[in-house]
């Protein structure tokens with residue numbers, strides 16, 4: 289059955305979700321939400337948004353699945369070659385000078401980006417002095433990230449990406465072991481270094497200060513008003529001289545905190561406080 293939900297129908301749904309579950313989707317871009325809500329409605333064999341509200345009203349246990357289904361979790365290891373080359377050549381040497389390094393991956397999804405950076409830190413022998421936090425609202429994605437286990441056919445692609453920025457004989461297969469069902473798991477040395485946990489950018493607030501924040505392809509799903517709010521929180525969490533990176537296609541130069549950031553490598557959306 290083809291389900292076509294009108295964007296205006298989303299408003300009562302998002303308001304209901306906020307009132308009952310205090311999760312605030314109201315500042316997400318309606319275009320993306322519309323497609324994800326349609327998918328959820330179809331998945332649960334519902335006919336319209338009213339049946340969806342009924343389902344969420346009567347089955348609080350389903351809300352976690354609903355929230356997970358509404359997020360876009362596309363990610364990859366070493367996605368965007370020029371970005372990772374910049375991290376390797378320009379950021380890592382700066383971080384290496386520090387006594388301790390504090391890193392936050394905001395919107396880490398299933399963790400691929402987090403393991404990418406951990407490997408770069410390990411390659412230059414500075415993983416031990418790093419403390420790595422990685423957060424998301426998608427609880428299923430966080431489970432995958434914590435396990436650090438991925439299908440080999442994806443790891444093959446990630447390894448190709450890695451080789452584009454590391455023209456050495458090393459491979460990402462050096463950092464883990466094959467597991468059942470044609471999978472590969474990163475070793476406990478990497479996994480134990482990373483603290484994956486739930487954190488909502490909209491309602492969450494943190495006093496932690498980081499030397500590097502990766503917030504790539506997260507704010508892109510928010511309306512400009514919400515982007516502006518979240519940007520000021522991220523700015524607050526950034527150390528003096530700390531680095532912050534956004535997705536290659538994200539443009540946040542208009543936001544109010546942006547004027548306090550310096551260009552570092554703007555082509556790759558890396559800025560410095």
Ligand SMILES: C[S@@+](CC[C@H](N)C(=O)[O-])C[C@H]1O[C@@H](n2cnc3c(N)ncnc32)[C@H](O)[C@@H]1O
Pocket residue numbers: 359360361362363364367394395396397398401423424425426429487488489490503504505506509535
């Ligand atoms: C497209 S993924 C980006 C993954 C990774 N940063 C990358 O660029 O490869 C976007 C992630 O943002 C997360 N997200 C969406 N809304 C969020 C919120 N309010 N707080 C924290 N994370 C959120 C989603 O669950 C999803 O995993």
